[in-house]
Amino acid sequence: MTKPGARAPGLVNIALLLPFSTRMTADEHPDPAQQHSGWREWLGLAPRSAPATRDNPARPDHDLGRELTQREIWLPAKRRMLAQVADFLIDHDLDVLPFTLAIAYDCVTGASPKLAQRVLERTEKGLPITLKWLEEACAAQARDATAEAVAMLVGELEHSLSDLGRTMAGVRVATGTYSVALEGHVADLQGAAASTDVIARLTALTRHMLDHTRTVERELTSSEAHIATLQTRLDEARLQANQDHLTGLPNRRAFDEMYDREVREARLGGEALCVAFCDIDNFKRINDAHGHPAGDRVIRFVAEALGRIGDAKCHVARHGGEEFAVLLRGTSVSDAWARLDAAREAIAQKRLVNRTNDTPFGRITFSGGIADALAYRTKSAALKAADDALYAAKQSGRNRIVIAGQQGEPMRDVA
Numbered sequence: 001m002t003k004p005g006a007r008a009p010g011l012v013n014i015a016l017l018l019p020f021s022t023r024m025t026a027d028e029h030p031d032p033a034q035q036h037s038g039w040r041e042w043l044g045l046a047p048r049s050a051p052a053t054r055d056n057p058a059r060p061d062h063d064l065g066r067e068l069t070q071r072e073i074w075l076p077a078k079r080r081m082l083a084q085v086a087d088f089l090i091d092h093d094l095d096v097l098p099f100t101l102a103i104a105y106d107c108v109t110g111a112s113p114k115l116a117q118r119v120l121e122r123t124e125k126g127l128p129i130t131l132k133w134l135e136e137a138c139a140a141q142a143r144d145a146t147a148e149a150v151a152m153l154v155g156e157l158e159h160s161l162s163d164l165g166r167t168m169a170g171v172r173v174a175t176g177t178y179s180v181a182l183e184g185h186v187a188d189l190q191g192a193a194a195s196t197d198v199i200a201r202l203t204a205l206t207r208h209m210l211d212h213t214r215t216v217e218r219e220l221t222s223s224e225a226h227i228a229t230l231q232t233r234l235d236e237a238r239l240q241a242n243q244d245h246l247t248g249l250p251n252r253r254a255f256d257e258m259y260d261r262e263v264r265e266a267r268l269g270g271e272a273l274c275v276a277f278c279d280i281d282n283f284k285r286i287n288d289a290h291g292h293p294a295g296d297r298v299i300r301f302v303a304e305a306l307g308r309i310g311d312a313k314c315h316v317a318r319h320g321g322e323e324f325a326v327l328l329r330g331t332s333v334s335d336a337w338a339r340l341d342a343a344r345e346a347i348a349q350k351r352l353v354n355r356t357n358d359t360p361f362g363r364i365t366f367s368g369g370i371a372d373a374l375a376y377r378t379k380s381a382a383l384k385a386a387d388d389a390l391y392a393a394k395q396s397g398r399n400r401i402v403i404a405g406q407q408g409e410p411m412r413d414v415a
Contacts, residue, residue, distance in 0.1 A: 084108045092129040099292050103134055115141060131292060142245065163223055244318040246296055247303035255317035255325050259379060262315070262329050266374060273329050274336040275382055277390045278306065278344075278368040280322040281398040286361065294354050295322075298364060305347050309339050324366075333372050333403055340368050341401045348399060365399035372404075 088104040089096060106112035107119055118137050119129055242254035250258065259275070266273035280286075280302055287295040299322055306316045306324055319325040328336045344366060352361040369389025376382040389404040396402070 081108060094129070094131060094134075095291065097292050100131065100134070103138070112141075131287075135292075247300055247307075247318050249303055249307060249324075250315065250317040252317065252319050252325075255315075255319060255327075258315050258317070258327055259373075262327050263373065263379070266329050269330075271330040272332055273327070273373040274331055274333055274370055275373045275386050276326040276328070276336065276340055276368055276370040276401075277319065277383075277386045278302075278324045278326065278340065278366050279390055279394070281365045281367055281394075283322040286364075290354050290359065290361065294356065294361075297354075298352070298361065301350075301352065302347060302364070302366060305343055309343050314339070327373075333370060336370055337401050337403055340370065344368065344399065344401060367393035367398045368401040369393055370401060370403045 085101065085104040085108050088108060089100060094100045107116040110116065115137060122129060242250055244251040262273055280298065283295065286298055303318060303324065310316045313329040315327045317325045326340065348363060348365045350364065352364055354361060367390060369386045369392065371382050371385035371389060373382045376385060385404040389402045393400050393402040
């Protein structure tokens with residue numbers, strides 16, 4: 001843990017890395033050979049010069065004139081970078097995992113300046129940099145990037161709509177101009193006998209009007225195609241913003257939207273609606289024993305098993321971490337329990353093995369809590385009831401599904 005005011009772990013003061021020969025005052029005039037030697041020593045390509053003594057007089061370096069190879073130039077820099085990555089992991093007491101190595105590399109090399117800034121601010125406050133915090137910080141960064149992309153697409157769409165509005169305005173102006181001109185020629189024709197000159201002018205005006213109308217039509221067609229493309233990209237970005245990147249399931253934001261929609265549909269159709277929370281049992285033990293990447297594979301395995309019970313009226317989402325949320329419309333509480341319990345049993349019967357080291361995961365199970373969403377006055381009350389039922393399942397031994405009681409009745413385990 002870094003004390004406030006101390007140098008943040010993993011971040012290097014570049015000035016301290018420079019050789020002494022490069023940190024001189026304007027009044028100093030070093031010997032060029034000495035300056036060259038200083039750089040070679042800093043790059044790790046030559047031993048530090050020992051001070052001249054009577055027993056060991058200084059000898060000239062006969063190799064100073066040789067051009068440095070690319071390997072001699074970059075190899076010391078690579079070694080320093082790897083040392084900084086290692087210092088980052090050691091200073092923050094992080095396990096050596098692909099995830100943490102990538103984070104350390106991004107922070108040390110500046111590949112992720114926003115994340116490096118967050119790490120710096122947290123260490124300055126004396127707070128630890130934990131694996132869980134890094135996961136949350138990366139997830140928040142991904143959400144920020146998605147929000148920026150959506151905002152950019154919306155801006156482009158608004159710009160295209162503005163162009164379309166200007167084009168339409170131009171059409172109206174042109175139409176008005178042509179109408180005035182045609183009315184003038186009609187007056188000429190009414191006031192005098194039709195002459196060759198009037199007919200020629202009218203023909204030229206009509207031809208010009210047709211050419212301009214075709215140009216406007218092409219511009220409108222192009223604008224419509226561009227707007228359609230932007231709309232497609234906007235839909236894709238919105239889908240990504242509502243999708244969990246690890247499992248491919250809807251995320252918590254999408255679940256909140258689905259909940260409101262399903263409540264409306266259930267009430268309009270006079271259908272039942274159940275909400276459930278499912279949580280992988282002893283997940284921290286899995287992460288501690290097998291590492292974060294293996295834990296991700298377990299989450300994906302459970303997500304796929306739960307996803308198989310989904311259909312047009314059953315929606316499964318990753319609510320966060322190792323927790324999933326399920327909405328079942330048109331299904332009674334007892335039937336919803338049966339569907340979730342079948343998924344629980346199918347998962348519990350599997351015996352998974354960590355293929356990276358052939359170590360068994362042991363028995364993977366989850367606990368769940370179900371509530372009748374329409375039996376509560378508010379959304380928060382229904383979600384709390386399901387969450388309380390999940391807690392009761394955990395407390396009563398895990399690997400089971402518990403149904404929340406209605407109107408104050410005690411919760412019951414149907415198993």
